[in-house]
Amino acid sequence: MSIAVFYAPNAKDSSYLSEEESFHAIRVLRLRVGETIHLLDGRGSKFSTNIAALEGKKVAFGPLEVVESEPAPAYSIHLYVAPTKQMERMEWMVEKCGEFGIHGIHFFASKNSERKEIKLQRLEKTAISALKQSKNLYLPEITGLHTFKEIADKEGGEKLFAFISNPPVSVLMKTAAKNKEYHVIVGPEGDFTPEESDILSKNNWKPFSLGKSILRTETAGIAVCLGLHILNAD
CATH class of the missing domain: 2.40.240.20 (Hypothetical PUA domain-like; domain 1)
Known part of the structure; x- marks a missing residue:
């Protein structure tokens, strides 16, 4: 037993x-x-x-x-997400990222965001449940709802943002370096406005692609988490 x-x-x-x-x-x-x-x-x-x-x-x-x-790993992952209209999808993302292992999930509002408020307590309970289920030893920090400017102005670490373009920019695995403190932004389902993308670039956030498929916000968040773990696996 x-x-x-x-x-x-x-x-x-x-x-x-x-x-x-x-x-x-x-x-x-x-x-x-x-x-x-x-x-x-x-x-x-x-x-x-x-x-x-x-x-x-x-x-x-x-x-x-x-x-x-378990000592803190040589790298850490902080994910910044514009929440979707259906909060259940964000809870699912928090659960799965928690199972993989993540250090922080932070929510923010941008111009095309579908949701302007979140229930942190529910998300924290989801993260705790994932911690116990996965037997991971680190509970991620859950914060929000931040403004877009608060996130864009962030300093330190390797700063990356998911960017949809044609032709696409380089994929995450080729953009990110190993063993870094990663700060990664996933935008709303309507994507960032051109002005927001320009602000991120001017604030030294590096764009990356998650491939040719257009992913849902929660799927992109999980893909980022898994991709960075694979990058640092060896």
């Missing part, structure tokens, strides 16, 4: 699971005192412990033993 995994960002400073994780342990999994559980802090560590007590609606756990620890 597999050992239940819980998200506990303050595992070293607290001996209790959160209310939501406690509910899952008690009401859904029906765990009992003495059972072994694993905790993920979302910052590179996995711990083994046991359920020490069930105190009302909260689960208390015992001393921690580090069973897995």
